[in-house]
Amino acid sequence: MKRILIADDSQTAIMFIRRCLEIIGFQTAEFIEVSDGQEALAQIKEQVPDLLVTDLNMPGMDGLTLLKRVKANPRLHVLPVLIISSAKNPAREKELLDLGALAVLGKPVSPASLHHTLEPFIS
């Protein structure tokens, strides 16, 4: 079973992303939901997920710091990190991809865009 960690300060965003992931083939995945980067790191420390999906703009530790912390850790740097943010544009996308993000999707995300990005992870 895949283990997917979703970090977003909006419960609505988490629910929507989760529904989209279930639609595209992750219906049997275990979802762990947290509201900021600090909580995400605590969860990752407990058990490394198969995929981290994170927003950028969150109170406390933001998604950019979370991405940098994950990619700076030799034990975690292969963890795929998908960024889903309302503040996405090509310049921001390049910055995040250079830091090691798997992909950057703008809100509103759709099942189709998630499927396109995550196809290799769907078993």
Next chain:
Amino acid sequence: MSSMDPSLITPLLKAVAETLENLAFLTVTAADAKAFEATGECLCATLPVVNPVNGEFQLEMPRELLERIAETVYFIPSEELEDATLLDTLCEILNTIGGRIMSLLLPEDQVFNLGLPSLHEDIPTSMPDENYFFEVEGLAFSLSISGPSLLQLL
């Protein structure tokens, strides 16, 4: 402004329509102030824009429309939805619309930053600089934009 400036219909309507269509399969059309005045109880949230310009988006949406959207996202009947869920839904809609508008208005190589959305229990009485109105199945709502440097983008 009480009606849509035709040159703004495309980016603003596109941002609002994409957001509600993706979130809840709803079709959005442009509306006017008169339609919004007839709307019932509304909930209100604001979203600051902090870089590269300063300003604020404000979204006022009828409770009934928020209930429809939240029902779709959460898969639970409206009578079981808590106020906190509706307010979170409103903030997420505004966050998404604000981000889409900024990405449509700014050049591709321009990074932008938004603040965190916040709720207003009392709808502000002073009218923001620009008000735009939209409608979903007879339920009108308003998106307002304020701040000189943000408005210069329009």
